[in-house]
Amino acid sequence: MDPVLVVGAGPVGMVAALTLADHGVPCVLIEESFETTNHPKLDYISSRSMELLRRLGLTAEVRSVGVRPEHQADVIWSTGLAGQPITVWRLPSVAEERQRIADRNDGTQPVEPGQRLSQIDLEPVLRAHCRRHPQVELRYGWRFESLVQDETGVVSRLVSTMDDSQVLVRSPYVIGCDGASSQVRKSVGIGLKGFDVPELPNALMVHFKSRDLSTLHRHGRFWHYFAFRYVIIAQDEDDTWTVHVNGMDPAEFDPPPADPAAFALGIMQADLKIDKVLLTSRWRPSFVIADHYRAGRVLIAGDSAHQMFPTGGYGMNSGIADAVDAAWKITALVKGFGGPGLLDSYEDERRPVGLRNMHTSHRHLGVHLRAGGLLRDGTPLPKIASFLEAERGENEYTGVELGYRYDGSGIVCHDDAPEPEWTPRRYTPTTWPGGRPPSVLLGDGTPIYDRFGAFFTLVDFAGDGRADGLLAAAAEQGLPVHHAVVTDDLARGIWERDLVLIRPDHHVAWRGNRSPSYPAAVVQRIRGMSPSAAAPRKGAP
Numbered sequence: 001m002d003p004v005l006v007v008g009a010g011p012v013g014m015v016a017a018l019t020l021a022d023h024g025v026p027c028v029l030i031e032e033s034f035e036t037t038n039h040p041k042l043d044y045i046s047s048r049s050m051e052l053l054r055r056l057g058l059t060a061e062v063r064s065v066g067v068r069p070e071h072q073a074d075v076i077w078s079t080g081l082a083g084q085p086i087t088v089w090r091l092p093s094v095a096e097e098r099q100r101i102a103d104r105n106d107g108t109q110p111v112e113p114g115q116r117l118s119q120i121d122l123e124p125v126l127r128a129h130c131r132r133h134p135q136v137e138l139r140y141g142w143r144f145e146s147l148v149q150d151e152t153g154v155v156s157r158l159v160s161t162m163d164d165s166q167v168l169v170r171s172p173y174v175i176g177c178d179g180a181s182s183q184v185r186k187s188v189g190i191g192l193k194g195f196d197v198p199e200l201p202n203a204l205m206v207h208f209k210s211r212d213l214s215t216l217h218r219h220g221r222f223w224h225y226f227a228f229r230y231v232i233i234a235q236d237e238d239d240t241w242t243v244h245v246n247g248m249d250p251a252e253f254d255p256p257p258a259d260p261a262a263f264a265l266g267i268m269q270a271d272l273k274i275d276k277v278l279l280t281s282r283w284r285p286s287f288v289i290a291d292h293y294r295a296g297r298v299l300i301a302g303d304s305a306h307q308m309f310p311t312g313g314y315g316m317n318s319g320i321a322d323a324v325d326a327a328w329k330i331t332a333l334v335k336g337f338g339g340p341g342l343l344d345s346y347e348d349e350r351r352p353v354g355l356r357n358m359h360t361s362h363r364h365l366g367v368h369l370r371a372g373g374l375l376r377d378g379t380p381l382p383k384i385a386s387f388l389e390a391e392r393g394e395n396e397y398t399g400v401e402l403g404y405r406y407d408g409s410g411i412v413c414h415d416d417a418p419e420p421e422w423t424p425r426r427y428t429p430t431t432w433p434g435g436r437p438p439s440v441l442l443g444d445g446t447p448i449y450d451r452f453g454a455f456f457t458l459v460d461f462a463g464d465g466r467a468d469g470l471l472a473a474a475a476e477q478g479l480p481v482h483h484a485v486v487t488d489d490l491a492r493g494i495w496e497r498d499l500v501l502i503r504p505d506h507h508v509a510w511r512g513n514r515s516p517s518y519p520a521a522v523v524q525r526i527r528g529m530s531p532s533a534a535a536p537r538k539g540a541p
Contacts, residue, residue, distance in 0.1 A: 003028045003137065004330055005156055005171040007144045007184050010037070011119065012302030012319035013177030014126035018056050019327035021135035023455065023504070025334050028169060029130060030142040032161050036123035038279060040207055040242050042310075043223075043233050045117055046317040047097075047110035048401050048436075051449065051506065052324050054112055061125050066117035069094035071237045073116060073223040073395070077388055079375065080227040081270040085219040087385035089392050107429030107438030107494040110402060111447045114395075116223060118235045119316070142167075144178060146187050149296050173330045174298045177323065182304035188295035194288030194358070197309065199369050202247040204256065205281050206264045211239045212273040228372040230267055239275075243268070253282050285309050285365075287358050293347040299326045306354040311364035312394050314357035317401075321505070322350050328455070328504035332527060337478040341410055341528030349406040357400065360424060364394040393425060402427040406434035406507060411528050413510040431500050433508045440491040448491055449506070453482020456509070456526075457502040460485045461492040467499055469515035473523045501526070 006017045009031030017029040045053070045062065053059050063069070073091035078084065092100065097113030130136045145166075147156040156169045176184025185192075210216065216232070219225075225232040233242045245267050247253055257263035260280045265272055290305045302319030326346055332338025367388070374384050403422055406412055412434040420430045429438035437459075440448045451459070456479060460467045463485040474481040481501070492498070497511040501522075509526040516522045524530045 001026060001334065002153065002171050004334065005030070005154070005169055005174045007156075007174065007176050008178035008182075008302075008304070009033075009127065009130070009138065010177060010179065010302065011042075011122055011126060011316055012323045013175070014123075014130050015052070015056070015320050016175050016177055016301060016323035016327050017130055017136050017138075018058075018126070018133065019324050020331060021133045022056055023328065023331040023335075024135065025327075025331050026135045026137070028137045028139060028171070030139045030144065030158060032141065032143045034140045036127055037119055039119065039281065040233070040235055040279075041119040042122070042313065042316045043116060043118055043235060043242075044313040044317075044395065045115045045122070045320075046313060046401050047112055047114045049317045049320045050112035050115055051110060051439075052320055054449070055452075055506075056129075058125065058129065059112060062117065062122065063094070063115055065121040065125060066115045067094075067237050069098075071116070071223075072096070072221070074221065075224045075226065075394075076219050076222045077226050077371070077385070078219055079381075080229070081215065081218055081225075081268050081272070083227075084381060086381050087388050088220065089388075089394075091223065091395060101439075102441065105441045105490070107440055108398075108427055109439060110398075111439040111449045118240075144176075144183050144187075147174060147184070147298065149298065154297050172297065172334055175323070175326050175330070176298060176300040176304045177302050177319070178304055180303045180307050182300060184298065185290060185300050185304050188298050190295055190300065191291045192288045193291060194286060194307075197285040197287075197365065200246050200248075200285045201250040202253055203283050203285060204245045204247065204253045204260070204263075205242060205279075205283060206245070206260045206277060207240075207242045207279040208261065208264075208274050209239050209276040209278060210241055210272060210274050215270055215272045216241070226368065227268075228368070228375060230264075240278075256280060256282060287362055289351070289354050289358055293322075293351050293354075294343060297343075299330075299343075299346055301326055301350075305350075306358060308358045308361040309365050310361075311368065312357070312361045312397065312400075314361050314400075318354055318357050321353070324505045325350055329528075331455075331504075337480070338527050339524075339529030341525075341530060343528075345406075345409050345411045345528065349409050352408060353404050356404065360397060360400050367391045367394070397424045398427040399424040402436055404435075405432065409434055410530075411509070411526050412507075413516075413522055413525055415511065429494050431496050431508050431511050433511060435508055436506055437500060437502060437508055438494050440488070440494050442486070442488050442491060448486065448488075451484040451486060452502055452506070453480075453484065455480040455482070455504050457482045457484050459495070459500045459502060460498070461487070461495065462498040463487065466514045469519045470499070470501070470510075470522065473519035477520070477523050477527065477529075479523055479527050 003026040075089040077086040301322035329342040
């Protein structure tokens, strides 16, 4: 079996590689850099991403290098450190979220709380797991240059960053996770569409060390400190911070300031003691999405497929779900029990999610821009505070985070039940096919998600043999399905049906109160073998 090629060992690429490896599929993971990033590209892993990392056994290690569980994630709005506070969005700590999960066992809560964490700290954890896993061959110092694909595989040309030597690597599939300027995306001719942010033509990031908490916490302890002209992010609650200065003039940071610390202090107008500048960079805010997520045997994920403003934290978190989706489908194809409909379904499922997340991020940015306009217009601070409280939602839109549904997928068996209400502000517990099923704590205190198997899982609340037809059809077609009999009345009520078939990415493939009339047709559909897999219809096969 030729290994799958994964290009780019950022968080998305490494999750893709680890997911393939966890399913027993060998992969080659290439990365230009010999070191993990020193750039604080993210500061939050969503609860949905933590659920997916839990499946890989990574959550404990990830939390061990993140912000400690007792620290809240408050967001302060202010006219600046030298000005006046406007309002505070109170957001819970990990410990408080865990208590809420235990107290509200009604299906509305995630399996795992989110986690504040810098990419600087996340990447070493993932890379260590990639280096140790026998199914992952991690090659540093190699750059992807081009590819040629045929009906049976892909030949990729790789170039050494050390001596410009070249090698050809043949693989059944390629997953491009090589960032915003993705050479994989360019090599298969996939374009981008989107829009810039005219109000914020450029930005300067200054990553620094400071223990001057009396100045930084003048208006209270915070995770994010929004001051319109600039944003401060508390990276570790100890001494590491990042300030992003929004440029109104496209040429303001060209060339970059010779003394970035002095420049940042001048903008903040604060007598802040900065011990050390760790890193500076210029960046351009924009929202773009790839025209396609797939070309033949090549799939793209993460920033290769979509780029968005940091508001809401949807970028990398969307990428992690991309990676898991791509990896399980490639696993099914490589192992021979998946059909061609799986490749079509990757774009059909993930691109609408990327588009929605991009526009939701833009919505959150719009709150910042409108509030800034109110401030410039001289609106009294209490009125600005009222506006911000009415428009909060950034990092709180659980419907966007947990409630996205693959209602346009050709490998989901939709039923005749009406689609439940969807709203960005809250997650509606449902097993409606295509959606993420509710997390429920069972009688022994463990989440129902911990009963899921390595690949597909048939959750059976009846346990009386009515699942036998579907299990037999799956076995006959070689689809690995774990049969999980669950005797829990609370979970059964929230899950709505006696039988619910769960995919490896925790989405519902099929549900019913008895085995389907044509179980073989259901199995064909969910593994991408149905002739109508690209054209979903209502009603289970």
